[in-house]
Amino acid sequence: MRILISGGGVAGLTLAYWLRRRGMEPVVVERSPHGRLGGYGIDFFGSGYDVATRMGIIDRLEARPLPVDSVDFLDAAGRPTARLTPALLDRIMRGPHIALMHTTLEEALLDAVRDDVEIRFGRSLSEVRQSESAVDVTFDDGGRESFDLLVGADGIHSRTRELVFGAEAAYARYLGVHLASYPIKDRYGWGRVRAHYTEPGRQAVVYPSGEPGQLVALLLFTTQDTRPAPRERRFEVLRDRFAGMGWITPSLLEEAPESFFMDVMAQIVMPAWHRGRVALAGDACGCMTMVSAQGVSMAMAGAYVLAEELSREGGHERAFRGYQARMLPEVARRQRNALVFARSLVPETPAGVRTQRLLSKVIMRNAFAAVLRRQFGVDSVLPRGEE
Template sequence: MNERILISGASIAGLTLAHWLARYGFRPTVVERAPAPRSGGNGVDVRGNATEVAERMGILSRIHEFATDVHGMKFVDAADRAVARIDTRDPASIEIMRGDLVALLHEVTDVEILFGDSILGLEQDDDGVSVTFEHAPARRFDLVVGADGMHSNVRRLVFGPEERFVQFKHHYFAFADTDASLGENRWVTMFNTPGRMTGIYRSGNHPQAKAYFMFRSAPLRYDHRDVAEHKRLISEAFGRESSWRTRELLDAALADPDFYFDALGQVRMNSWSDGRVALVGDAAWCASPVSGAGAELALVGAHLLAGELAASGGDHRVAFARYDTAHRPLVNAKQRIGPNVRLMVPRTEGGRCVRDVVARLPLMKVIGAVERRAQARNARPLPEYALGRRGNGA
């Protein structure tokens, strides 16, 4: 029942879902707009039940091998003097570059992937979904899942325009490759002016560093796929800034063909499914990069969606409802991002001074430990589902 499942998006959520669907006996197909697995991206955290998902997939030891080994955040003044540090290391969490995690997931996911293509149209009826593609011939599937990010094409086609679901969080951000010598090894170094942050992320296990930019702004109108326009926007925001190493980082970022820019936003939806179409990952619940929970939610949510489809014998009406019920509490918790944005991008010079004082206090470490203990107490066990036998999940 409902064996043929199309997944739009070959990033963390999409590949994880495809992996588990195949193991449960379904026949997933993935369509991905990019011509190959996406290798770029920032650091992401694997923690909580996501660690168990990775262990069940057989990639946890490899994730440890690729771990970034970043110690924490360092705030500096214009003369590059450290004014505060926050140790963010957590023994229960593993940080890995997004591109490395996608590569590991791709290695263990043996399914049909249509690279360089995208869904053009969807038409569902009582028996399935007719799908047209930009390039491939039209095909028929039993179910379709959108795992195609905050700007989800599947969500737009089935649920409605993006503006109904994406909540703008008053900031824009960008990152790109840069010279590792500009930052301290194993630290994320940040420099602030009011409403702006320039930073450099330097992993202990990677030769390449990342330049980061974030700025406070009213909503901007732009094409989220137009990289030239993205570079113009970041140049307008930081081009007149000469303090610290902003000019060097900006020049490197603008020269990087994998430059990434987007709004800081969250996706809020009352339901992640409509008939035979469901959403997973950032398409359904993007918590924003400052939550630090994107990979965790994607791994766990995809595992739950595949498992519930297996446990229900492929009955999407039962599975989609159970998936929503099981995963929504974690999503709601992770979307409460707290003071993270104010910590990284104080609005005023006075706010920056207060941030620096607070960051130097041992209180920050205590608060982090308390939050981790609370999360551990409230965590739900990850369900076990029977492999290869749809309808027999525990």
């Protein structure tokens, strides 16, 4: 079976790996001209950790953790008012977990498939037509080809979803926050800490990237826009939204590179993840936002489960239904949990910021580990011991 995967990110590459392992023939088209650069840190545990273990890449990931020992929430003077310690994190997770750069994971996934799977970089879909027996696609260079199935693993703003299921607005739950992230030089003598500083309507986060002398800046701000600013206006938007902010924010802005990642914070909520010979995977159908800290894990779990279902007897319709039945309720539960936190992530008023500081102080305690564990739903969705 020849299966086209649109998107060579976490979901797409994991799916390619498992389809190949199960005897199918995946072809990946990835919009960027090369493996992506830059990136942001991710927490990695549960289902993602299990899938990475089964792929044999976990040692490589474990060897490149982010040098972060604690997450600090700062007051206006830059002093920590609450701290998520490794001991508390252990109690919440009750299982292996690592913090990584997203690119570390993508590189490992790419290396796991590059010798066995055809990957076409710098390519995107422009048209999709389905018939009884095939999916006929047109690429952005005008080339046409037929595949047995198509999987859209092309992220939150999925092109496949747009072409087959309709416009993003029908499925996006916009959360009123945009985020920007970029690497900066460590001119502060930064320690092994991830620090969060919040003012009404904006938040600055800084942590080490793992590259010597380099940090990552993450800036979040409230807005009702449903699209990120175009690349050429991004710096201007940040400068306006973060003007006058305390802590080290002015120097974070000074360090902004010419081009950087910026996006809306949104969840993708869909009643069905497949139509005919086309299915969606990862953020394309189930984005939960960074607040869930499980987008990567669920993207990998979904890809694993989809490949498993497709390898069984019974045809693609049964496989797609099985995949959706196993994954959609798990994703929906995590989306509901993340929504509670996402809505209060960047308070808009001084009173809201004070309440957030107080709540983080109360909740970052051992006594609340079980609550946090339940709230996030950190367990793996994969059956134990199975491959």
